[in-house]
Amino acid sequence: MSGVAMPLTFHGRARAALSDRTLHEALDRATAQLRSRRSTALDSLEHSDYVRDVARRARMTALRNLGALLREFESRLTENGCRVHWADTADDANRIIVRIAAEARVRRIAKSKSMVSEETHLNAALERAGLAVVETDLGEYVTQLAASRPSHIILPIVHMTREQVGRLLQEQLGVPYSDDPQVLAGYARAKLRAEFLRADMGITGANIGVAATGTICLVTNEGNGRMVTTLPRVHVVLMGIEKLVATMADLDAVLKVLARSATGQQLTAYTTLVRGPRRAGDACGPESMHVVLLDNGRTRLLAGESAEILGCIRCGACLNVCPVYRNIGGHAYGDTYPGPVGAVVTPGLRGIGNWAALPDASSLCGACRDICPVRLDIPRMLIAMRQEAVSCTPQPAWLRFGMRAFAWTAARPPMYRIVARLGGAVLRQRARNGWIHRAPGPLGAWTTCRDLRAPARRSFERQWRSRTEARHDRA
Amino acid sequence: MPTSSIVQLVPTCLVNDLDPEVGFASARVLARMGFHVEVPRGLTCCGQPAHNAGFADEARAVARHTLAVLADTTGPIVVPSGSCADMIVHQYPWLFEGDPDRRDRARAVAERTVEFSQFLLQQPPGRATCGALDARVAYHSSCHLLRGLGVTNTPSLLSSTRGTTVVPLEDQEECCGFGGLFSIKNAEISGRMLDRKLSAVAASGAERLVSCDLGCVLHLEGGARRRALSVRVQHLACFLDEALG
Amino acid sequence: MTARDAILARVDRAAAAGRVPGVPVGAAPPDERDRHDVLARFVRELRALGVEVFVEASDGDVRARVQAHVSGHRTVSWAAARLPYGTATVVSDGIPWDAAYADQASADVGLTGCDAAIADTGSLVLLSGPGAPRSTSLLPPVHVAIVRRDDIVSTAAEVFSHAADRMAQSACCTFITGPSRTADIELSLTIGVHGPGRLVVVVGP
Numbered sequence: 014m015s016g017v018a019m020p021l022t023f024h025g026r027a028r029a030a031l032s033d034r035t036l037h038e039a040l041d042r043a044t045a046q047l048r049s050r051r052s053t054a055l056d057s058l059e060h061s062d063y064v065r066d067v068a069r070r071a072r073m074t075a076l077r078n079l080g081a082l083l084r085e086f087e088s089r090l091t092e093n094g095c096r097v098h099w100a101d102t103a104d105d106a107n108r109i110i111v112r113i114a115a116e117a118r119v120r121r122i123a124k125s126k127s128m129v130s131e132e133t134h135l136n137a138a139l140e141r142a143g144l145a146v147v148e149t150d151l152g153e154y155v156t157q158l159a160a161s162r163p164s165h166i167i168l169p170i171v172h173m174t175r176e177q178v179g180r181l182l183q184e185q186l187g188v189p190y191s192d193d194p195q196v197l198a199g200y201a202r203a204k205l206r207a208e209f210l211r212a213d214m215g216i217t218g219a220n221i222g223v224a225a226t227g228t229i230c231l232v233t234n235e236g237n238g239r240m241v242t243t244l245p246r247v248h249v250v251l252m253g254i255e256k257l258v259a260t261m262a263d264l265d266a267v268l269k270v271l272a273r274s275a276t277g278q279q280l281t282a283y284t285t286l287v288r289g290p291r292r293a294g295d296a297c298g299p300e301s302m303h304v305v306l307l308d309n310g311r312t313r314l315l316a317g318e319s320a321e322i323l324g325c326i327r328c329g330a331c332l333n334v335c336p337v338y339r340n341i342g343g344h345a346y347g348d349t350y351p352g353p354v355g356a357v358v359t360p361g362l363r364g365i366g367n368w369a370a371l372p373d374a375s376s377l378c379g380a381c382r383d384i385c386p387v388r389l390d391i392p393r394m395l396i397a398m399r400q401e402a403v404s405c406t407p408q409p410a411w412l413r414f415g416m417r418a419f420a421w422t423a424a425r426p427p428m429y430r431i432v433a434r435l436g437g438a439v440l441r442q443r444a445r446n447g448w449i450h451r452a453p454g455p456l457g458a459w460t461t462c463r464d465l466r467a468p469a470r471r472s473f474e475r476q477w478r479s480r481t482e483a484r485h486d487r488a
Numbered sequence: 489m490p491t492s493s494i495v496q497l498v499p500t501c502l503v504n505d506l507d508p509e510v511g512f513a514s515a516r517v518l519a520r521m522g523f524h525v526e527v528p529r530g531l532t533c534c535g536q537p538a539h540n541a542g543f544a545d546e547a548r549a550v551a552r553h554t555l556a557v558l559a560d561t562t563g564p565i566v567v568p569s570g571s572c573a574d575m576i577v578h579q580y581p582w583l584f585e586g587d588p589d590r591r592d593r594a595r596a597v598a599e600r601t602v603e604f605s606q607f608l609l610q611q612p613p614g615r616a617t618c619g620a621l622d623a624r625v626a627y628h629s630s631c632h633l634l635r636g637l638g639v640t641n642t643p644s645l646l647s648s649t650r651g652t653t654v655v656p657l658e659d660q661e662e663c664c665g666f667g668g669l670f671s672i673k674n675a676e677i678s679g680r681m682l683d684r685k686l687s688a689v690a691a692s693g694a695e696r697l698v699s700c701d702l703g704c705v706l707h708l709e710g711g712a713r714r715r716a717l718s719v720r721v722q723h724l725a726c727f728l729d730e731a732l733g
Numbered sequence: 734m735t736a737r738d739a740i741l742a743r744v745d746r747a748a749a750a751g752r753v754p755g756v757p758v759g760a761a762p763p764d765e766r767d768r769h770d771v772l773a774r775f776v777r778e779l780r781a782l783g784v785e786v787f788v789e790a791s792d793g794d795v796r797a798r799v800q801a802h803v804s805g806h807r808t809v810s811w812a813a814a815r816l817p818y819g820t821a822t823v824v825s826d827g828i829p830w831d832a833a834y835a836d837q838a839s840a841d842v843g844l845t846g847c848d849a850a851i852a853d854t855g856s857l858v859l860l861s862g863p864g865a866p867r868s869t870s871l872l873p874p875v876h877v878a879i880v881r882r883d884d885i886v887s888t889a890a891e892v893f894s895h896a897a898d899r900m901a902q903s904a905c906c907t908f909i910t911g912p913s914r915t916a917d918i919e920l921s922l923t924i925g926v927h928g929p930g931r932l933v934v935v936v937g938p
């Protein structure tokens with residue numbers, strides 16, 4: 014990935030991904046396993062439908078009362094000894110964090126995996142400010158070494174094979190080549206141990222924030238999330254304003270489905286509930302803790318047709334079951350959040366203008382809706398995004414005109430019949446033995462990879478009416 | 489003929505103009521089960537192509553027309569297409585959310601609307617007619633039938649046919665890549681999904697591939713032809729009609 | 734207007750648009766769990782997670798079991814008052830709980846108590862506090878935790894409701910569910926990345 018410029022359009026990136034054999038090798042090795050694990054885990058839960066309902070209610074209730082919950086969260090955080098910062102935009106958030114680092118004379122930063130920090134391109138901003146920053150989640154560390162970006166919400170390097178990871182670590186760390194994940198993880202452990210111990214600041218996201226108690230919940234498996242919230246003297250949390258639940262009971266409801274949907278575990282190895290900096294008598298934990306609450310388009314999403322998507326708990330399950338993601342991987346989506354959820358979130362946060370191709374990149378098969386632990390109706394939101402694209406962005410002339418003509422004629426049956434008959438006649442001209450090998454106009458895209466059946470000479474309805482009328486005549 | 493035995497058959501735009509035989513096969517199977525089949529006059533399309541493409545106004549214009557036609561009929565509305573049935577059942581009420589009169593009418597029509605295999609499965613056991621056909625068959629559900637309407641037991645219609653063996657497919661429930669306009673706008677991704685599905689079919693040893701949505705059938709059949717695969721792709725109605733002889 | 738006020742004003746306006754659906758939820762299904770089964774369930778879940786677990790009948794047995802795991806290994810442990818069953822006595826020449834991180838990281842074993850345990854998920858609940866830092870269960874490659882049988886509950890929900898006050902007093906509550914792990918490389922399970930790769934649980938009477 015490193016050093017290779019990504020094509021600028023979704024279709025260009027998708028095409029590149031489709032012809033990348035190594036990518037498919039990696040994705041195929043991973044997705045099959047993930048799917049089977051996830052279904053065992055959530056299905057193994059007693060009353061799983063009820064559990065999903067309760068998790069969904071926890072998220073939707075939080076979004077409906079978001080203003081009140083944010084104010085409560087801020088108060089509790091402050092009581093717990095945290096400093097709370099508000100950021101309108103990605104740049105604002107980055108500036109705030111650079112300022113916190115400067116004021117605390119921070120030089121080295123250890124980061125735990127955070128999708129929001131990918132969204133704001135925080136690392137680049139920190140490096141521009143002269144700060145040394147290292148990603149400590151194994152997958153994120155590898156993407157950082159590769160100067161790449163994560164391609165999955167919970168599996169950042171699902172696009173890479175073990176051989177690729179082995180070669181990268183060999184080049185970048187000067188260690189002997191291995192394709193054994195245990196050995197590769199050992200290299201990262203040794204290298205990152207030193208980073209944890211000397212970092213002045215830890216940066217994390219928040220999987221969930223609890224308004225009633227001012228708790229930041231982090232779920233991790235490797236232990237890096239614990240390291241960066243325990244050892245450095247400053248802890249900064251960067252989180253989207255939507256990532257709240259009201260109570261600890263609601264937190265419990267979300268935790269019940271989060272790991273099960275993400276990795277097939279009941280709980281991740283570590284669930285860390287942080288309530289502020291170290292207290293009197295504590296021997297570890299940060300001396301100061303900051304929480305940066307980021308909007309960056311979320312309030313716009315909240316006001317729109319797809320507000321529900323903000324209930325996403327970022328488990329990544331919809332990526333694992335998506336047949337489009339499975340074939341093009343995460344980078345083709347072109348931004349932080351890939352897959353079905355990304356196809357709603359990205360245009361939602363960034364505006365539909367440059368991202369209209371994403372909601373189109375779905376067959377609306379509904380696998381994402383079925384798997385979602387909080388029952389987000391992603392296909393419906395994809396349609397809503399397409400509607401926004403139709404009203405706000407330029408459409409191909411054939412499509413806009415075609416749809417208008419379709420709507421006009423389909424409401425006028427005699428006209429519709431005439432157009433269908435004419436269209437059928439034109440297409441039949443191209444047919445051999447009832448099949449068309451190369452269709453004209455937009456239908457040409459169809460015949461790039463499949464033949465097109467030639468339209469019938471007489472429509473079903475014509476034949477039906479003449480047969481039933483013949484029967485009536487006989488009667 | 490008691491009115492309770494009247495069913496309205498919605499041929500769908502694809503069946504009407506591309507493969508009328510699916511419509512006749514559906515009608516014959518229903519007639520064999522003792523139903524009097526009517527085809528409502530003035531149907532064109534359910535509006536799904538516009539709806540899925542995000543052309544809400546256009547979709548509403550078409551849906552208004554179709555809704556008016558269907559509301560004027562009696563009896564179950566049987567649609568030999570999972571996605572068109574889902575359009576009427578789930579999408580019409582959404583499209584008319586802001587129009588209480590039409591929304592109520594849409595809900596009433598949705599109540600009466602069933603997909604073809606769903607309708608057969610709803611019939612009492614005595615009414616369903618089992619035919620005979622020697623074949624190894626793979627089944628591909630359309631996504632809207634499976635996940636939209638939640639119909640999972642369609643393959644039992646195949647396995648209850650004497651002589652027919654239903655063979656499983658790898659990633660049985662994965663989309664074939666049709667997706668309406670998706671197959672045109674994202675033809676390369678759609679084509680790759682088609683490749684995967686056809687490879688699974690080839691590996692299954694099936695002689696026939698049966699589906700309940702003509703869109704999927706045209707996509708899979710056209711793909712199989714392009715790849716010179718010998719598998720025969722059929723709509724469920726055609727298969728059952730053939731089995732009934 | 735500050736960023737705070739601007740964001741909150743937008744949130745309030747958006748909420749007024751009423752775009753987020755309500756979620757009706759049916760009655761909770763009856764809880765048919767066997768409450769007497771918590772210890773057996775806890776042990777089963779721990780084993781499934783790859784945790785070494787020992788259930789001991791007396792204080793002396795607990796001490797002997799812990800001794801077997803720490804003797805001959807450099808051990809960092811919680812303060813004596815925070816370890817049940819008088820276990821601190823089996824650690825000789827240990828690294829103190831408030832030693833420098835680098836010293837703690839050089840230990841072979843971290844020995845801790847446990848504030849609660851969750852049977853359904855096989856989780857240990859550790860609250861940070863004086864004499865009970867988080868680093869002990871994090872930096873050494875082996876973590877030995879001592880659990881009192883009475884502290885085992887069925888669900889996380891019980892911890893959240895019963896231990897709410899204690900949680901409020903603590904800067905950090907950690908649920909530990911099995912050893913440190915990753916599946917980042919081809920979903921291949923790899924144990925012991927940054928946290929302990931070996932977890933030993935000794936349940937006392």
